[in-house]
Amino acid sequence: MTALAPAVWGTTYYATTEYLPPDRPLLAGLLRALPAGLLLVAVTRRAPSGDWWWRSLVLGTLNIGVFLPLLFLAAYRLPGGVAATVGAVQPLVVLGLAALLLGQRMTTRAALAGIAGVVGVALLVLRADARLDAVGVAAALGGAVVMAAGVVLSKRWTAPAPLLAVTGWQLVAGGLVLLPVTLLVEGLPPAITAANVGGFAYLGLIGGALTYALWFRGIRVLPATQVTFLGLLSPVVATLVGWLALDQELTAWQVLGAAVVLGALVVAQRTTTVREKGESRADHGVRSVR
Incomplete structure (x- = not known):
């Protein structure tokens, strides 16, 4: 279920280019988040209490408010392949932060899976003529770090609310x-068409309310490292949608890159599962001795 969130996020590029007003990436991020959030608050009729006033602000800022501007800045300053490749370091950042803040042990196998994920995304989306821009690279790295921090803190802070x-x-x-x-x-754009309204509705209801609920649910029930590797599905889906819907070329290198990404994702899931089983048996043995 958690994997559905980054898979749907992989359709964002298609929805933005085909249905939204041009040159309005921040507006797309705003209308993806705020109306969906207000709708969920109205439906649940639950306001934050205690520490969750400032925790919600911190998490919302990391996961959405700062991440989206950095993501769009990187997209404007860098070719899409470079931005996606730099952003693919996020699982490695989460591995480090999870070890520091959550006490999760970083294994060599998980680290190698993270490196393989970066290589796979590079094969999938990077082009030989890609240019580098210092501001764009910094924005892409900043976005990866900010989102990684949001994932780890969302795991560390368990909310007492639905x-x-x-x-x-x-x-x-x-x-x-x-x-x-x-x-x-x-x-604001000078005019809004019916197609724009449909695009904003898709990004807000499906790409916002539904997918973030699935994403935050996954963070609750899965290890942070397992969740973050699922984010590698976004460039895979984006490439597939571009090939199917936009008639973009799909090369053998891209197919190889997709296979490497999916392999890294599977290895990361199995690594976490095996480690959890071992720790569970160890905890059971300690309780038996006690």
């Missing part, structure tokens, strides 16, 4: 952070 309410809090917080930036940098 999943949809917590999802709504974060979407609203991230949307409110994006609102002034969007108005100052982009402003």
Whole structure:
């Protein structure tokens, strides 16, 4: 179920280019987050309490409010292949942060799977004539670090509220952070078409409310490292959609890259599962001795 979230996010490029107003990436991020968050808050009728006022702001800022501007900045300053390849370091960052903040042991096998994921994404989307831009690379790295921190902190802080309410809090917080930036940098488009409304509705309801609920649910029930590797599905789906819907070329190198990405993802899931089983047996043995 968690894998559905990054798979749907892989369709964002197609929805943005085909159905949204041109040159309005921040507006797309804002309307993807804020209306969906307000809808979830209205449905659940649950407001944050205690520490969750500031925790929701921190998580919403990391997962949405800061991540999306950095993501779009990298997309504007770098070719898509470079931005996606740099962003693919996120599982490696999560491995380090999970060891530091969650006490999860970083294994060599998981680290190698993370490196293989970066290589696979590079084969999938990187082009030989790709150019580098210092600001764009910094934005892509910053986005990977920010999202990784959001994943690990979401795992560390367990909310005492229903999943949809917590999802709504974060979407609203991230949307409110994006609102002034969007108005100052982009402003509103001169006109909105029916196709634009449909695109915004898809990104808000499916690409926002539904997918973030699935993503945050996965963070609750799965190890953080297992969740973050699923994010590698986004460039795979984006490439597949481009081939099927936009008549983009699909080369043998891209097919190899997709296979490497999926292999790294499977290895990461199995590594975590095996380690959890071993730790569970060890804990059971300690309890038996006691």
